[in-house]
């Protein structure tokens with residue numbers, strides 16, 4: 001594999017093609033990952049609203065499903081905002097790879 005130098009890398013902060021963010025899988029450099037605890041989930045969708053990477057999957061019935069780990073970068077916002085059920089969080093952050 002040939003090395004890329006700064007002169008040959010694509011310019012940052014420039015949208016070269018509409019919708020190209022789908023090609024950049026931001027989950028590859030995650031150090032923490034959210035874990036969904038379904039029994040504590042009240043389907044409030046706060047996690048879906050707050051996620052900056054649209055990484056909370058929603059099914060055809062409008063119900064929350066597990067995360068899309070291709071794009072989740074492990075920021076933890078979903079876990080912070082999740083109210084959970086009776087004080088028990090439905091999202092907890094774990095170290096990646098554990």
Ligand code: SF4
Pocket residue numbers: 033034050051052053054055056067071072073074075076077078079
């Ligand atoms: S950890 Fe961050 S990027 Fe991943 S699902 Fe939660 S809010 Fe989205």
Ligand code: SF4
Pocket residue numbers: 036040041042043044045046047048064078081082083084085090091
């Ligand atoms: S914020 Fe928590 S309780 Fe609300 S839908 Fe997401 S996981 Fe479920």
